[in-house]
Amino acid sequence: MYTLKKNLILTGFMGSGKSTVARSLAKHLEHSYFLDTDSLIEHFENISIKEIFDKHGEEYFRNAEKRLFDWIKNDVKNAIISTGGGMPIFIPEIKEAGILIYLRVDFEEILERLSHEEKQKRPLLADTTKARELFEKRDKIYAKSADYIIHNKDLTHTVERIIHILESNKILSLFFSVKQEHT
Numbered sequence: 001m002y003t004l005k006k007n008l009i010l011t012g013f014m015g016s017g018k019s020t021v022a023r024s025l026a027k028h029l030e031h032s033y034f035l036d037t038d039s040l041i042e043h044f045e046n047i048s049i050k051e052i053f054d055k056h057g058e059e060y061f062r063n064a065e066k067r068l069f070d071w072i073k074n075d076v077k078n079a080i081i082s083t084g085g086g087m088p089i090f091i092p093e094i095k096e097a098g099i100l101i102y103l104r105v106d107f108e109e110i111l112e113r114l115s116h117e118e119k120q121k122r123p124l125l126a127d128t129t130k131a132r133e134l135f136e137k138r139d140k141i142y143a144k145s146a147d148y149i150i151h152n153k154d155l156t157h158t159v160e161r162i163i164h165i166l167e168s169n170k171i172l173s174l175f176f177s178v179k180q181e182h183t
């Protein structure tokens with residue numbers, strides 16, 4: 001059984017599959033756990049991301065995201081972390097919190113993959129033209145900040161690639177569970 005030796009941080013544009021990949025990886029790496037930054041912010045604020053944007057604006061959201069990041073950087077160890085798409089853009093120190101993997105998916109494919117409901121949850125996807133421009137601007141930043149880039153076309157393949165990266169960089173360590181002997 002294996003466990004992580006440092007945080008594994010998944011980055012990428014909205015809808016690139018970060019949470020799905022994180023959840024699947026956590027199942028493969030039995031003694032690891034996964035965090036989703038958007039879900040944590042929703043939990044702490046007690047409203048959805050969309051409501052945060054609508055009620056308080058983007059700047060308020062970015063401040064909440066930064067506070068959450070500071071907590072992750074100081075207190076979270078050896079976790080699989082699925083990040084909101086703005087994190088590597090607004091928080092360059094993200095690199096200090098673990099190994100970064102950029103899950104890359106073409107913009108047109110993101111639009112095809114996301115259901116209407118999933119699009120509705122993301123205020124920055126409301127205007128497709130603006131979202132495409134944002135993607136083009138951000139793609140380079142995601143790539144530059146990442147330790148690895150994976151073209152996330154197929155979940156099984158992506159998970160296998162990530163496990164291979166972790167193994168070959170010795171980021172996985174054996175986890176021994178000691179069985180109690182009964183006399």
Ligand code: S3P
Nearest residue numbers: 013014015038084085086122123
């Ligand atoms: C954002 C991405 C969203 C969420 C918020 C802002 C962004 O997360 O954090 O709507 O700036 O790219 P996902 O990447 O999980 O959609």
